[in-house]
Amino acid sequence: MSDNFTVVHRDHSCGARLGSLKTLHGSIETPIFMPVGTNATVKAMTPEDLLAVNAQIILANTYHLYLRPGHHLIEQLGGLHRFMNWERPILTDSGGFQVFSLGELRKISEEGVRFQSHLDGSYHFLTPELSVQIQQSLGADIIMCFDECPPATADYEYVRRSLDMTTRWAVRCKEIHNRQGQQLFGIIQGGMHYDLRARSLADICSIGFDGYALGGLSVGEEKEQMYGVMECCAPLMPQDAPRYIMGIGAPEDLIEAVWHGYDMFDCVMPTRNARNGMLFTSQGRINIKAKVYEADSGPLDPECGCHVCRTYSRAYLRHLYRAGEILASQLNTYHNLYYFLDLMRRMREAIRENSFIEFRKDFIARQSHNQSVKGG
Numbered sequence: 160m161s162d163n164f165t166v167v168h169r170d171h172s173c174g175a176r177l178g179s180l181k182t183l184h185g186s187i188e189t190p191i192f193m194p195v196g197t198n199a200t201v202k203a204m205t206p207e208d209l210l211a212v213n214a215q216i217i218l219a220n221t222y223h224l225y226l227r228p229g230h231h232l233i234e235q236l237g238g239l240h241r242f243m244n245w246e247r248p249i250l251t252d253s254g255g256f257q258v259f260s261l262g263e264l265r266k267i268s269e270e271g272v273r274f275q276s277h278l279d280g281s282y283h284f285l286t287p288e289l290s291v292q293i294q295q296s297l298g299a300d301i302i303m304c305f306d307e308c309p310p311a312t313a314d315y316e317y318v319r320r321s322l323d324m325t326t327r328w329a330v331r332c333k334e335i336h337n338r339q340g341q342q343l344f345g346i347i348q349g350g351m352h353y354d355l356r357a358r359s360l361a362d363i364c365s366i367g368f369d370g371y372a373l374g375g376l377s378v379g380e381e382k383e384q385m386y387g388v389m390e391c392c393a394p395l396m397p398q399d400a401p402r403y404i405m406g407i408g409a410p411e412d413l414i415e416a417v418w419h420g421y422d423m424f425d426c427v428m429p430t431r432n433a434r435n436g437m438l439f440t441s442q443g444r445i446n447i448k449a450k451v452y453e454a455d456s457g458p459l460d461p462e463c464g465c466h467v468c469r470t471y472s473r474a475y476l477r478h479l480y481r482a483g484e485i486l487a488s489q490l491n492t493y494h495n496l497y498y499f500l501d502l503m504r505r506m507r508e509a510i511r512e513n514s515f516i517e518f519r520k521d522f523i524a525r526q527s528h529n530q531s532v533k534g535g
Contacts, residue, residue, distance in 0.1 A: 222254030238298030
């Protein structure tokens with residue numbers, strides 16, 4: 160049970176729910192998408208831009224901030240909020256995913272993970288205790304337990320051993336966590352195996368955390384597998400605590416997750432795609448690099464109310480991108496984040512009106528129509 164989370168309303172037609180999550184830096188309306196600010200910055204966005212697109216909470220990365228500039232320096236300078244001039248809530252991930260993605264540059268043991276820095280090749284040893292200590296120094300509102308994230312290709316036995324170690328690490332994280340008011344979330348693993356997911360969920364919930372996250376998704380599995388894990392775990396998760404799915408970001412995946420009753424999400428998709436010229440609109444995804452937009456004086460998305468769509472043409476956005484201008488990344492990122500956060504706002508509104516089933520059907524229908532038009 161979480162003293163900080165309240166389910167405000169449940170849609171009568173499905174599992175979707177509205178929630179309110181209280182933190183030291185303000186309350187968050189859920190369901191919510193968290194822009195990723197890996198290095199204490201959401202790439203191409205100022206804190207003022209993030210406020211303008213109504214980012215309620217952002218995510219920062221323990222691994223990267225530990226290596227540079229260092230958590231002790233950030234703590235000395237007043238903590239992550241003051242360091243980056245962000246007054247709203249921050250969630251930090253544990254660094255586990257980044258460490259385990261290093262492949263040959265890391266070695267796992269029961270005690271922790273020895274790894275080489277991707278910056279200078281120096282060796283480091285990250286333990287559950289150190290991960291929590293770093294996150295406490297950073298001063299995030301919500302921090303994550305250190306876990307192992309096995310690849311989608313891992314066999315059943317490896318995943319079983321991995322999740323058991325993740326559970327033992329979760330106990331160690333909770334034992335050392337002592338920052339008043341800071342919330343600690345546990346992470347459920349188990350790959351694509353429903354029995355292992357149920358086992359991990361029961362074990363992590365028995366330890367007791369402020370919130371619960373599904374890890375190990377969006378790591379190369381098929382969408383049907385991802386959706387299956389969402390559906391399998393949703394009824395087993397605590398009703399009175401926030402539910403977080405880590406790393407998923409495609410709009411259709413967010414809608415599916417909210418449908419099943421999940422509350423929090425993060426992904427680099429809107430920001431990374433923006434820098435690569437892929438933009439999200441009500442008409443589907445647009446590759447702004449395409450020649451078809453060379454002389455297009457219309458707005459990027461006629462249905463979008465963001466500053467970019469109200470001010471600039473598709474032709475100008477294409478020109479900026481092809482010219483390699485920094486402004487291209489700024490405007491593209493602004494729009495994509497506005498789209499994602501406005502999508503979450505519209506989902507919350509539909510839940511409040513008990514019409515999420517219609518919202519979901521309409522989104523799927525429009526997506527299918529846009530794909531058929533493009534295909535034709």
